[in-house]
Amino acid sequence: MTVLLPLCLSVEINREGLPYTGLNTTDWETGVLPPLTDMWELNDFQIAAKNVLAARWYASYRTAALDQVTYQANLNIWKKIRLNGFTFRDVSNVNLNTTILGYNFTVPFFIAPAAYAGHTNESAELSLARSAGKLGALYVPSIESSKTLQQIADAGFSNQTMFHQEYVWSNRTLLIEQLRQIEAAGYKAIFLTVDNTGVNGIRVQAMRQTGQLDSDSGHSASFTLEALAEIRNLTTLPIVPKGIKTAADAKTCLDLGFPAIYVSNHGGRVLDGVPTSVEILLDIRRQYPEVFEQMEVYADGGVRSANHVIALLALGAKAVGLGRSPIWANIYGEEGVDRMLMLLQVELQTSLQLMGEADVQNVVGNTSYINTKQVEVDYFGVN
Incomplete structure (x- = not known):
């Protein structure tokens, strides 16, 4: 059930810097769901x-840390x-298929x-699961979901593969129980978020709505490499550290034998001022190119079009995550996420064809498809 604002005729909405592509909101009514078309x-x-x-x-999803520089x-x-x-x-026969941790x-x-x-939406994560399943895409529910992890698993199709996210809780009993439930429900891998150490980011925009500080996360503040090794022994599922923000941490995960890493700054919601995934991927390639050769790399952060997906793939990401956009689409429920x-x-297929590439796998790690010189000058200070 969508939470609505008081009814008001006609509306112009602050786009918050988002590019204008002709969307006309003057016929919309505040608090009324616009036509999906x-x-x-x-x-x-x-x-x-x-x-x-x-x-x-709205603020709880849109918010980011402090001055929102990273966002x-x-x-x-x-x-x-x-x-x-x-x-x-x-480019008459385009292939978008991929594998993630061996799953198609x-x-x-x-x-x-x-x-x-x-x-x-009252359908919550269930519509996200079903929409991903119909397309054949991966869905990774949050451990902090509105529905239980079993309900989400049951909403999927019989042949659907889902991973699950987990936090490093300071409550060890909770952590062990959740890992057990994730395995029992049939999820195939765990994205272990490692960039929330003890506290959340200071998300001012959301705090203005709640009137409360939101810093105590319940996450462990003593999460060391030893603690990470211990968690690996608590589950038989493959673990992918999520929230890698430096080349050094990427190399550490490689040395520890993880099958993959997830490069992410948490949508700018944790530590403000950290690099974007584009910059982190460039830095990994510059310092430790073997990371891309010996493990899978996933990335997210500000992805709002297929061209963004292509850029991250070309920089070495095997797969690209979408965070806020599916949540926004879920105001329409399953139909909105489908669309x-x-x-x-469609964007991805079109852009690939226009770039002269029929197989998305040929883009992964292929920097001939992108020019990042301006980013490199700004970030590394070199020409």
């Missing part, structure tokens, strides 16, 4: 969510990247963990 790109769903959600719940950088980094389009190539998926993007989807995923899929 108005949605033609991922940013449209955020505008629709801002129109219909109560301010507290804005996530959205703006793409302006510094150019895609190379090659001609004279056969139809697209190289996935629905990333995002907490409490029930604030957008959001379909639009991104």
